[in-house]
Amino acid sequence: MGNREAAEIMNAPTNDKNMLKALAGEKQARPPFWFMRQAGRYLPEYRATRAEAGDFLSLCYNPELAVEVTLQPIRRYHMDAAILFSDILVIPDAMGQTLAYKEGEGPQLEPVRSSADLDRLETGRITEHLQPVFETLKGLRRELPPEVTLIGFAGAPWTVATYMVEGQGSRDFANAKSWAFSDEAGFARLINMLVEATTEYLLAQIEAGAEVIQIFDTWAGALSETEFNKWCIAPVKQIVANLRAKYPDIPVIGFPRGAGAGYANFAAQTGVNAVSLDTSVPLEWARDNVQTSCAVQGNLDPLLVVAGGEPMRREANRILETLGNGPFIFNLGHGFVPQTPPEHVEELSELIRNY
Amino acid sequence: MGNREAAEIMNAPTNDKNMLKALAGEKQARPPFWFMRQAGRYLPEYRATRAEAGDFLSLCYNPELAVEVTLQPIRRYHMDAAILFSDILVIPDAMGQTLAYKEGEGPQLEPVRSSADLDRLETGRITEHLQPVFETLKGLRRELPPEVTLIGFAGAPWTVATYMVEGQGSRDFANAKSWAFSDEAGFARLINMLVEATTEYLLAQIEAGAEVIQIFDTWAGALSETEFNKWCIAPVKQIVANLRAKYPDIPVIGFPRGAGAGYANFAAQTGVNAVSLDTSVPLEWARDNVQTSCAVQGNLDPLLVVAGGEPMRREANRILETLGNGPFIFNLGHGFVPQTPPEHVEELSELIRNY
Numbered sequence: 149m150g151n152r153e154a155a156e157i158m159n160a161p162t163n164d165k166n167m168l169k170a171l172a173g174e175k176q177a178r179p180p181f182w183f184m185r186q187a188g189r190y191l192p193e194y195r196a197t198r199a200e201a202g203d204f205l206s207l208c209y210n211p212e213l214a215v216e217v218t219l220q221p222i223r224r225y226h227m228d229a230a231i232l233f234s235d236i237l238v239i240p241d242a243m244g245q246t247l248a249y250k251e252g253e254g255p256q257l258e259p260v261r262s263s264a265d266l267d268r269l270e271t272g273r274i275t276e277h278l279q280p281v282f283e284t285l286k287g288l289r290r291e292l293p294p295e296v297t298l299i300g301f302a303g304a305p306w307t308v309a310t311y312m313v314e315g316q317g318s319r320d321f322a323n324a325k326s327w328a329f330s331d332e333a334g335f336a337r338l339i340n341m342l343v344e345a346t347t348e349y350l351l352a353q354i355e356a357g358a359e360v361i362q363i364f365d366t367w368a369g370a371l372s373e374t375e376f377n378k379w380c381i382a383p384v385k386q387i388v389a390n391l392r393a394k395y396p397d398i399p400v401i402g403f404p405r406g407a408g409a410g411y412a413n414f415a416a417q418t419g420v421n422a423v424s425l426d427t428s429v430p431l432e433w434a435r436d437n438v439q440t441s442c443a444v445q446g447n448l449d450p451l452l453v454v455a456g457g458e459p460m461r462r463e464a465n466r467i468l469e470t471l472g473n474g475p476f477i478f479n480l481g482h483g484f485v486p487q488t489p490p491e492h493v494e495e496l497s498e499l500i501r502n503y
Numbered sequence: 504m505g506n507r508e509a510a511e512i513m514n515a516p517t518n519d520k521n522m523l524k525a526l527a528g529e530k531q532a533r534p535p536f537w538f539m540r541q542a543g544r545y546l547p548e549y550r551a552t553r554a555e556a557g558d559f560l561s562l563c564y565n566p567e568l569a570v571e572v573t574l575q576p577i578r579r580y581h582m583d584a585a586i587l588f589s590d591i592l593v594i595p596d597a598m599g600q601t602l603a604y605k606e607g608e609g610p611q612l613e614p615v616r617s618s619a620d621l622d623r624l625e626t627g628r629i630t631e632h633l634q635p636v637f638e639t640l641k642g643l644r645r646e647l648p649p650e651v652t653l654i655g656f657a658g659a660p661w662t663v664a665t666y667m668v669e670g671q672g673s674r675d676f677a678n679a680k681s682w683a684f685s686d687e688a689g690f691a692r693l694i695n696m697l698v699e700a701t702t703e704y705l706l707a708q709i710e711a712g713a714e715v716i717q718i719f720d721t722w723a724g725a726l727s728e729t730e731f732n733k734w735c736i737a738p739v740k741q742i743v744a745n746l747r748a749k750y751p752d753i754p755v756i757g758f759p760r761g762a763g764a765g766y767a768n769f770a771a772q773t774g775v776n777a778v779s780l781d782t783s784v785p786l787e788w789a790r791d792n793v794q795t796s797c798a799v800q801g802n803l804d805p806l807l808v809v810a811g812g813e814p815m816r817r818e819a820n821r822i823l824e825t826l827g828n829g830p831f832i833f834n835l836g837h838g839f840v841p842q843t844p845p846e847h848v849e850e851l852s853e854l855i856r857n858y
Contacts, residue, residue: 320805320806320837320840321806322806322809322840322842325804325806325807325809325810326806326809326810329806329807329809329810329814329815330810330812330814332814369724369761369783370782370783371782371783372782372783372802372803372804372807372818372836373783373784373785373786374818374821375804376783376785406724406761406763406783407763407783408761408762408763408764408766408783408784408785409763409764409766409784409785409788409789409792410783410785411763411764412788413785427725427726427727428724428725428726428727428728428731428761428762428763428765429728429763429764430728430731430763430764430765430768431728433764433767434764437764447727448727449680449727449730450675451675451676451677451680451681451684452680452684454677454680454681454684455680455681455684455685457685459684459685459687460684463727463729466729481727482675485675485677487677
């Protein structure tokens, strides 16, 4: 049995899962929930596994430990979905770009800034290099409770390109934008390489058992409308089309973080099944301008879960009330921060489950 | 003659100024323009004056040199407005909070995180401490060509509070938000102190000759809708009302950077005459949802001015065409970056002047 057939059996209709119902456009009395960065440093058991693994990339590429950290929050809080533990920069890593994570400093890459640099990237070993990720997904499908949906993910081309070009995190993305403005064809070549690599990577994730795909465009908010159409909407739309050509029913969640009023166009144009809203998005606006195109996911301020108590409960209820009348997945607007008390996550999870 | 009377004479109707016409809601065939951070490191003459002044705060508090750097871009490019050269953190400095600028690292402050810390702040010496700023404004009114409008400014309470509480720049504003969530009354006291101090500071700027006020809420985009209403819209609205109580006709520009769809509420509710749009705001959406409430200002990507040439001209024209049919001030979506070639600023200025 080939990967394709195996995936078709594993991905056979499972419409009894809350998460998949929401992504199919169904409103639910009790919306499904999961949390960005739900496997992370706020959990003591994560910190222990992380210490065992060594550096961050070693954890991403160790299927046994990556399965373990993905399952940890599910055991505690019984979310409706588990997201693969990995990193958006495994794609440049698989392309042979030098990548290192220095503790407390974020990723460091040897920058790619010219056509000659692009020529040196390897595009033929994505699937081979990322085998450990697919092993993690297969392990998760074996281990996850049947009602929990498995989400695979990748970074969107623009966001991955910013790291590849800047070589690190950036405030203004001066190198990436300067390249895009002064040599649009050259920069488009990088984006197209990333569309292809990401398609290949996500298809293999689906074949390994991912039931939903989320595409993270973390730095979409740095783009003007013209750039947003060109470097966020168009490549994400292409990836969605590529995935659907092979898996017509695979649900995709897009997260163009910071897109502001641009969320409406993103929802209407990319073909995604859901849009993940960052914390800044006004709820009634999202209900009237985004949820009209697709499901929405979000958008509690992760700092409210640090505070906990009445302010957290009030805002969580407001989100549930405003967005819960349409297809909706409760989530944060951005990932948990390390100082989040695990007992506040418990309180929040119970609030949503009992809604 | 008291300051008040002097200001009234200096601020006598000058509706022949393009900038003031736009702020009065007038559409103009050739919109006025100025650029955020137009006095800055991209200009060699700025770098020379800055070296003469010593550190950054010394330049802000040296009226002769601050006048000089404010005038430098006007001499080269003849913008319709000059903005006071100063910094949003002069308010905490005037309150006695320890503040230092380390080269290349941004501001460092002794954090304020409790009611006891607030008790130690001095609120009685704002006007006295900031005399050099008012001297700069008076010098500018003497030196500026009569057709050039003088803009004074301050940081909005939320943004200034983030620096006061975090003690430095931040990604997630964890300390400021945690304070606001866990002790709303305590954090509100800080915000109210800043409303009062900012009102006093801006009134003194108007008395010293500022013809327009811009309020920068640089970190508004980090706030959820509930927090945005509480910590951005409400305090800015209060400051606008306070200024209008004494100077009913003073035009105010608000800049809730990153507010996304929240720009519409900000424009409708704060009473500002214009809203400055960051680069991410879609133009037709701004025309239909923000320019319906007030004038708009913005929003060319500053990195396009690094690139220059056809991409810069195309986007500048698109902005002029889309927003120029209503009250509009051409500007950037964020400040110039140091690597901006001065000749590109010249080309952009000519394009707007000849529109």
